[in-house]
Amino acid sequence: MTNFMKVFAYLRVSTREQIDGGGFDRQLATILSFTEHRGWDVARTFRDQQSGGTEFDNRGGLRELLSLAGSDSALGVDTIIVENATRIARDLMVQEIFLAECRKLGVKVFAADCGEELVLANADPTRVLIRQILGALAQWEKAQIVLKLQAGRRKKARETGAPCGGPKPYGQTESERAVIGDIWRFRRTNGWTFRRIAQELRAIGYPAPGGRCWHTGTVGTLYCREVARRGADNI
Numbered sequence: 178m179t180n181f182m183k184v185f186a187y188l189r190v191s192t193r194e195q196i197d198g199g200g201f202d203r204q205l206a207t208i209l210s211f212t213e214h215r216g217w218d219v220a221r222t223f224r225d226q227q228s229g230g231t232e233f234d235n236r237g238g239l240r241e242l243l244s245l246a247g248s249d250s251a252l253g254v255d256t257i258i259v260e261n262a263t264r265i266a267r268d269l270m271v272q273e274i275f276l277a278e279c280r281k282l283g284v285k286v287f288a289a290d291c292g293e294e295l296v297l298a299n300a301d302p303t304r305v306l307i308r309q310i311l312g313a314l315a316q317w318e319k320a321q322i323v324l325k326l327q328a329g330r331r332k333k334a335r336e337t338g339a340p341c342g343g344p345k346p347y348g349q350t351e352s353e354r355a356v357i358g359d360i361w362r363f364r365r366t367n368g369w370t371f372r373r374i375a376q377e378l379r380a381i382g383y384p385a386p387g388g389r390c391w392h393t394g395t396v397g398t399l400y401c402r403e404v405a406r407r408g409a410d411n412i
Contacts, residue, residue: 183220184212184256184287185242189264190226204260211289212258220254221245239275248283255283261290269303347386347399356383360400371396 186208190200201224212219223238246254259265266272279286279296286295348357363369371393378391385391
């Protein structure tokens with residue numbers, strides 16, 4: 178028993194002669210035969226006249242189709258039918274770029290002439306190889322972006338002297354500055370050891386850097402940083 182489902186049809190011809198010679202009519206007839214056999218209904222047909230060896234910049238029909246189809250489609254259509262894979266593009270790499278975009282959108286693409294679902298098809302070793310290459314290129318591009326961001330942060334840190342990225346150093350907020358002020362006072366006025374100061378901070382209940390507990394080393398680090406900030410005259 179077949180299930181009723183709405184689908185989109187995509188037709189493409191590359192020359193004016195194909196339009197006049199019935200290219201669209203032949204493709205649509207093949208698609209309708211396929212969908213009728215499965216009990217599917219073609220909700221809308223999209224058409225383009227564009228060379229199959231080019232990218233998709235000038236394919237208004239295809240762009241509109243992708244904007245309306247998908248797993249989150251308001252029209253409830255997540256399936257595209259083409260006469261065969263060459264109607265997407267004659268170039269295999271261009272086909273795979275398109276199918277990769279469909280994969281992201283949750284769109285299935287069927288070739289009416291053979292019944293194959295193209296987005297998840299893994300039988301053709303060449304297609305598998307191209308998908309692996311595209312995946313490796315995407316990973317490489319991501320790594321390049323990360324390297325550029327890291328270089329930009331390091332450059333900014335050199336120019337400003339302030340760390341970029343990661344947790345901000347303790348002492349950036351008013352409350353943290355108040356705690357550092359207490360550490361300074363306990364050490365300079367009271368003459369307490371770092372261990373004694375850490376005990377006092379724990380007793381008061383001040384939050385420690387990073388949500389940890391106050392320790393001698395933490396207090397010493399903050400005190401030495403404050404000494405450097407205030408200058409040698411205050412030591």
